[in-house]
Amino acid sequence: MADGTVKRPKFRGRLLMVGFGSIGQRVLPLLLRHIDIAPGQITIVNAHGDGGGTAQGFGVALQVCTITQDNLADVLAPLLSDGDFLINLSVDVSSTALMAWCRERGALYLDTCTEPWARRPADAQSAPDRCTNYARREAVLALRTPGRESPTAVSTHGANPGLVSHFVKQALLDVARATGTRPVAPVDREGWACLARDLGVRVIHIAERDTQASARHRGLGEFVNTWSVRGLVSEALQPAELGWGTHERHLPPDARRHADGCGAAIFLMRPGLATRVRSWTPLAGPQHGLLISHAEAISLADYLTLGCRQAPDYRPTVHYAYHPCDDAMLSLDDLAARSGRLQGCQRILGPEIDEGEDELGVLLMGHARNAYWYGSRLSIDQARECVPFNNATTLQVAASVMAGVVWAMTHPRRGVVEPEELPFDEVIAHCRPYLGQLYGKFTDWTPLRDRGALFDEVLDRTDP
Amino acid sequence: MADGTVKRPKFRGRLLMVGFGSIGQRVLPLLLRHIDIAPGQITIVNAHGDGGGTAQGFGVALQVCTITQDNLADVLAPLLSDGDFLINLSVDVSSTALMAWCRERGALYLDTCTEPWARRPADAQSAPDRCTNYARREAVLALRTPGRESPTAVSTHGANPGLVSHFVKQALLDVARATGTRPVAPVDREGWACLARDLGVRVIHIAERDTQASARHRGLGEFVNTWSVRGLVSEALQPAELGWGTHERHLPPDARRHADGCGAAIFLMRPGLATRVRSWTPLAGPQHGLLISHAEAISLADYLTLGCRQAPDYRPTVHYAYHPCDDAMLSLDDLAARSGRLQGCQRILGPEIDEGEDELGVLLMGHARNAYWYGSRLSIDQARECVPFNNATTLQVAASVMAGVVWAMTHPRRGVVEPEELPFDEVIAHCRPYLGQLYGKFTDWTPLRDRGALFDEVLDRTDP
Numbered sequence: 001m002a003d004g005t006v007k008r009p010k011f012r013g014r015l016l017m018v019g020f021g022s023i024g025q026r027v028l029p030l031l032l033r034h035i036d037i038a039p040g041q042i043t044i045v046n047a048h049g050d051g052g053g054t055a056q057g058f059g060v061a062l063q064v065c066t067i068t069q070d071n072l073a074d075v076l077a078p079l080l081s082d083g084d085f086l087i088n089l090s091v092d093v094s095s096t097a098l099m100a101w102c103r104e105r106g107a108l109y110l111d112t113c114t115e116p117w118a119r120r121p122a123d124a125q126s127a128p129d130r131c132t133n134y135a136r137r138e139a140v141l142a143l144r145t146p147g148r149e150s151p152t153a154v155s156t157h158g159a160n161p162g163l164v165s166h167f168v169k170q171a172l173l174d175v176a177r178a179t180g181t182r183p184v185a186p187v188d189r190e191g192w193a194c195l196a197r198d199l200g201v202r203v204i205h206i207a208e209r210d211t212q213a214s215a216r217h218r219g220l221g222e223f224v225n226t227w228s229v230r231g232l233v234s235e236a237l238q239p240a241e242l243g244w245g246t247h248e249r250h251l252p253p254d255a256r257r258h259a260d261g262c263g264a265a266i267f268l269m270r271p272g273l274a275t276r277v278r279s280w281t282p283l284a285g286p287q288h289g290l291l292i293s294h295a296e297a298i299s300l301a302d303y304l305t306l307g308c309r310q311a312p313d314y315r316p317t318v319h320y321a322y323h324p325c326d327d328a329m330l331s332l333d334d335l336a337a338r339s340g341r342l343q344g345c346q347r348i349l350g351p352e353i354d355e356g357e358d359e360l361g362v363l364l365m366g367h368a369r370n371a372y373w374y375g376s377r378l379s380i381d382q383a384r385e386c387v388p389f390n391n392a393t394t395l396q397v398a399a400s401v402m403a404g405v406v407w408a409m410t411h412p413r414r415g416v417v418e419p420e421e422l423p424f425d426e427v428i429a430h431c432r433p434y435l436g437q438l439y440g441k442f443t444d445w446t447p448l449r450d451r452g453a454l455f456d457e458v459l460d461r462t463d464p
Numbered sequence: 465m466a467d468g469t470v471k472r473p474k475f476r477g478r479l480l481m482v483g484f485g486s487i488g489q490r491v492l493p494l495l496l497r498h499i500d501i502a503p504g505q506i507t508i509v510n511a512h513g514d515g516g517g518t519a520q521g522f523g524v525a526l527q528v529c530t531i532t533q534d535n536l537a538d539v540l541a542p543l544l545s546d547g548d549f550l551i552n553l554s555v556d557v558s559s560t561a562l563m564a565w566c567r568e569r570g571a572l573y574l575d576t577c578t579e580p581w582a583r584r585p586a587d588a589q590s591a592p593d594r595c596t597n598y599a600r601r602e603a604v605l606a607l608r609t610p611g612r613e614s615p616t617a618v619s620t621h622g623a624n625p626g627l628v629s630h631f632v633k634q635a636l637l638d639v640a641r642a643t644g645t646r647p648v649a650p651v652d653r654e655g656w657a658c659l660a661r662d663l664g665v666r667v668i669h670i671a672e673r674d675t676q677a678s679a680r681h682r683g684l685g686e687f688v689n690t691w692s693v694r695g696l697v698s699e700a701l702q703p704a705e706l707g708w709g710t711h712e713r714h715l716p717p718d719a720r721r722h723a724d725g726c727g728a729a730i731f732l733m734r735p736g737l738a739t740r741v742r743s744w745t746p747l748a749g750p751q752h753g754l755l756i757s758h759a760e761a762i763s764l765a766d767y768l769t770l771g772c773r774q775a776p777d778y779r780p781t782v783h784y785a786y787h788p789c790d791d792a793m794l795s796l797d798d799l800a801a802r803s804g805r806l807q808g809c810q811r812i813l814g815p816e817i818d819e820g821e822d823e824l825g826v827l828l829m830g831h832a833r834n835a836y837w838y839g840s841r842l843s844i845d846q847a848r849e850c851v852p853f854n855n856a857t858t859l860q861v862a863a864s865v866m867a868g869v870v871w872a873m874t875h876p877r878r879g880v881v882e883p884e885e886l887p888f889d890e891v892i893a894h895c896r897p898y899l900g901q902l903y904g905k906f907t908d909w910t911p912l913r914d915r916g917a918l919f920d921e922v923l924d925r926t927d928p
Contacts, residue, residue, distance in 0.1 A: 215679040217819060218790070220748060278801060284684060288801040326682070329797070330790050337742060337752040355681060 006430045009409045010036040013083040013107075016076070018067060018098065019090025020046040022227045022348050023112065023158070025054050026390050026398040027089065030434075032058065034402050035409065043079055047090070054389075067093045069117060072101060082106035083412075087405060091230050092118035096139045099153045099416065103143065108151050108408050112158030112401060113235070114140055114295060128239045128269065129258060133295050138261040144416045152414040154422070157404035159360055159396040160320070161296035163431060164206050164375070166424035167362045168300060171374035174440050175199050179368045189420070193304045197314040202247045202366030204318045205277075206296060207373060209284040210325040212356030212380055212391055214349050222345040223335065224327035226358070226393040229346040232324065236273040236332055237340050241265055241293035243301020245317030247366075263309045264302035267293070271340070272320075273332045279321030280445045282373055283359040289321030290332070296320075296419070303420040321363075325349065325356065350391060353380050357436070358392035371443050378436030386434050399434035403427045470894045473873045474500040477547040477571075480540075482531060482562065483554025484510040486691045486812050487576065487622070489518050490854050490862040491553065494898075496522065498866050499873065507543055511554070518853075531557045533581060536565060546570035547876075551869060555694050556582035560603045563617050563880065567607065572615050572872050576622030576865060577699070578604055578759060592703045592733065593722060597759050602725040608880045616878040618886070621868035623824055623860040624784070625760035627895060628670050628839070630888035631826045632764060635838035638904050639663050643832045653884070657768045661778040666711045666830030668782045669741075670760060671837060673748040674789040676820030676844055676855055678813050686809040687799065688791035690822070690857040693810040696788065700737040700796055701804050705729055705757035707765020709781030711830075727773045728766035731757070735804070736784075737796045743785030744909045746837055747823040753785030754796070760784075760883070767884040785827075789813065789820065814855060817844050821900070822856035835907050842900030850898050863898035867891045 015037060017024055024044070031037065039059035044051075047066045055062040067075055067090070080086055080102070088098050088111040095114045102109040114136040129135060140155050156162060169185075172195050177183045181199055186192045210226055218224045225232050244266045251257075254269040268275060272292035279289040297319045307313030323329065327349070334343065361375015378392040387395060407422055408414075414421075432438055479501060481488055488508070496503065503523035508515075511530040519526040531539055531554070544550055544566065552562050552575040559578045566573040578600040593599060604619050620626060633649075636659050641647045645663055650656045674690055682688045689696050708730045715721075718733040732739060736756035743753040761783045771777030787793065791813070798807065825839015842856040851859060871886055871894075872878075878885075896902055 211684060213681045215681075217677045217679075220675060284798075286801045286803070288797050326790070326794050330793065333752050333793070334748075337750045339750070 006406060006426060007410070008034055008036055009406055011041070011085070011409055013041070013085060014080065015042045015085045015087065016079050017042065017044045017087045017089060018093055019088065020044045020051040020055065020062065021089065022394055023397050023401070024089040025051045026387065026394040027087070027401045028054070028058055028060065029387055030398050030402040031405065034406055045075065045079070069094070069097065072097055076101055080105055080107045084108070085405070085409065087111075087401065088115070089401070091115060091228070091234065095136070095155070096143060099140065099143055102153060103150050106151050108412055109153040110157055110401065110404050110408055111155060112162065112397065113156055129256065129267065131238050132241055132267045133238065133293050134241060134258055134261060134265050134267065134298050137295060137298055140416060149413045150415040152408040152412050153416045154404045154408050155416060155418050156295040156299070157400060157419050157422070159400050160206050160208070161294055161299065162404065162419045163396065163400040163427070164296055164360070164362050165300055165419035166422070166427045167374050168204060168364070169424040170428060171362050171364050171372055171440060172196055172199065172201070174374060175201075175364060175367050175369060175372050178442070189303055190306070193306045193314065196304045196316060197306060199367040201316050201364050202245055204300065204316050204365070205279045205289070205321040205363040206294065206319070207279045207281045207289065207321050207363040208358070208360045209281045209287060209323045210328070210356070210358045210393060211283065212325045212349060212353045212358065212393070213327070214352040215354055216352050218327045218330065219345060221343050222347060223331040223343040224347045224349060225331065226325050226328065226349050226353070226391050227397070229348060232328065233335065233342055235292050235294065236290065236335070237271045238293040240268040240270060240272045240275040240291045241297055241319070242291065243297045243315065243318035245301070246312055246315045248317060262302045264305055264315060265298040273336050277319070277321045278447045280363060280371065280373065280443060281359045281361065282441045283357065283377060284323065286445060287323050289323050292320050292322050294320040299418045299420060350389070353391055356380055356392070358396060360396055365446070369442050371445055372440060373443065374440035376435035376438050382436045392436070395434050399431040400427070403430040406430065470870065470890060471874075472498055472500055473870055475505070475549070475873055477505070477549060478544065479506045479549045479551065480543050481506065481508045481551045481553060482557055483552065484508045484515040484519065484526065485553065486858055487861050487865070488553040489515045490851065490858040491551070491865045492518070492522055492524065493851055494862050494866040495869065498870055509539065509543070533558070533561065536561060540565060544569055544571045548572070549869065549873065551575075551865065552579070553865070555579060555692070555698065559600070559619070560607060563604065563607055566617060567614050570615055572876055573617040574621055574865065574868050574872055575619060576626065576861065577620055593720065593731065595702055596705055596731045597702065597757050598705060598722055598725060598729050598731065598762050601759060601762055604880060613877045614879040616872045616876050617880045618868045618872050619880060619882050620759040620763070621864060621883050621886070623864050624670050624672070625758055625763065626868065626883045627860065627864040627891070628760055628824070628826050629764055629883040630886070630891045631838050632668060632828070633888040634892060635826050635828050635836055635904065636660055636663065636665070638838060639665075639828060639831050639833060639836050642906070653767055654770070657770045657778065660768045660780060661770060663831040665780050665828050666709055668764065668780050668829070669743045669753070669785040669827040670758065670783070671743045671745045671753065671785050671827040672822070672824045673745045673751060673787045674792070674820070674822045674857060675747065676789045676813060676817045676822065676857070677791070678816040679818055680816050682791045682794065683809060685807050686811060687795040687807040688811045688813060689795065690789050690792065690813050690817070690855050691861070693812060696792065697799065697806055699756050699758065700754065700799070701735045702757040704732040704734060704736045704739040704755045705761055705783070706755065707761045707779065707782035709765070710776055710779045712781060726766045728769055728779060729762040737800050741783070741785050742911045744827060744835070744837065744907060745823045745825065746905045747821065747841060748787065750909060751787050753787050756784050756786050758784040763882045763884060814853070817855055820844055820856070822860060824860055829910070833906050835909060836904060837907065838904040840899035840902050846900045856900070859898050863895040864891070867894040870894065
């Protein structure tokens, strides 16, 4: 399927979208393009009426309703049953609750992050470990039913988490090819982990630079972003988390390990928005990214682990290094100064973007060719040309959601799966028309003294 | 003189400006407005030809020449002698060398920061303590000739350092008035220090927010600022420095004390651009500022010290907390990611600024009314209306330079003086027409748990 000719599946059930914000509104036209489905089969449940016009324009019903623990069953029962599909693109609606409900009813499921029920701000202080993506992932994995078939539930399949896990596999093959190491694609998890180990990959950054900008200035007290403000704020205030490589010698002073679970990741006693790391993308060159907690940092590190959990033989360090658009970078800094109290005004950059691109990829470090970045460089103009009303960031996410939904529809009995368990070449091929320039680049850039990611940060704060 | 009626002095000597960049070009029209001097009496020596048209427009001669240790005497000798005036607004020309030369020749002198000779980037690494403003200030103070009159040399008299030292005195009086403590202005250094102590002032921030912005986006690899890029970069790469208060209980782990000198300040083993501190201005509310090293952090802390140097009874913590314009904030972050290697493209925002203001003031904390900010809030429109071709930042500096020059001309035999030794009310009155709204505001804002400045930073990096 790597030639890009993914079939347009016919879907006969009902499709329910929970959440219809900046991503949901951009996913809908892609679903209609790549799935043989009538608008009348689709229903949207959203916490507010925004996007009502968009839904109407596509002939899709939108129901305004905030889903809570109490009304979950009542709201979903009339809308979903055996063979139907739920796409969860909401905030404050528990992914595991929706997943469990879908499994009971025989419905398929996909989300782009593991969302909890709405939290109180104090939760992070009282039990930071429970606010980690690590803990949320463990709760998702606990829904698996080993030895028993169950409806497919794709966890965390947006651009990142999601697409970038496929990029990592492509990048591993590219590095293998360039260094004369085994050029054949592995067929299972152990194969990929062995390849990463044999290539000498020590650190993987999800390295992203968003340069989209608008001529309309960000006001004081305004939070500006190229995608969901609540989504970004929510993850930026979680403790910073990273997959913790076996080569790392010194645990950062504010790091904590988890008492149970896969053991592949640690978290820091500080939020991602206050954790800068040195990273690199072809567009930006060296840059400071934010080490914002993301599911792929944990699932990729776990996927690429060799040996037993207690004393693994090999695991790379994996984390996000995100430079959001300049306005968002400054908005996050102000948010930190406000101790996490969200700015009163919020704006998602859409039509007013007048230039820029989103370069989203993976940076594999430590191998014989030093470092290799592979990913998507998508300009605002390319994005708008592909699918109207998108910006570069939303289209990268929407394309991957579409590809994940199509895969789930054609593989409906796989149970709970993470991105690493989907066929990387098929998903990339399916998304390719929406990713602008999809390319790789070797670089001689290294963090100072070739240390691991956290020590970059420490070094960064000493005199240059 | 506090009513603003400062006389326009007649100056009969020659006036030499060394450096004619973003500040020099804005100072010139103010000098001609506030001093009875003919353009023919003024000469400019600049390292490049920029601003030649501006000089010509004012009928002032501009000589292109890079002053070095080797040619200093040759360049200055024909241009300066007894009773003349040198204004140093250059980079890479040693302030102490110019000061010493002027003293020998009987010429007056003023600068806005203590500049060293051009450095190699490696200098900061080899001897960080010598790159501090503390060390540079000690070298300036060593030029004093106790018991012997000498020509006035005003050290570090721009907006900050400079004007803000006068703001601190006004703010102390305002707080005294508001809390019913001695409402009469002290007459000497000890008097001011006692007032600060009696009011309970523990921490003084130079708290600035620059919101000026242009619709023209900052490019990748471009450094954008509202004043000299080289000036900002130079100080942002110096070790962070702060006047160290007697109430502080814990020295930060990367702090260093100085072996000799006044002992009023410490420095950190990291550059100012990588040192964020919580602060507050009326315009911004809570904000993260950069703890960039500045002369006033040391001179103010020293000036307000009571008791002996070895074991002082009272001293406030004093430091800069600077949020430059958004473009500069991002440029500095990229500069840090580039390990201090300056971006190839540089741009000073001038006519393309389409909105914003510069709010520059002092924030006095710890007294009975909690915290009090006093300073200048100047919009881009107000600045342009006052003096064409200015922005808010350059005009605040230029006004203070002008006021310092006028004071020196009318007090020509005071030797080496720091801003704290000039009459605060006279200088403020002289600058007032150029400062927009000059006002004070009490606030109940505190850094978390009311700790000193550095601990704010530490707290800031734990989970909010």
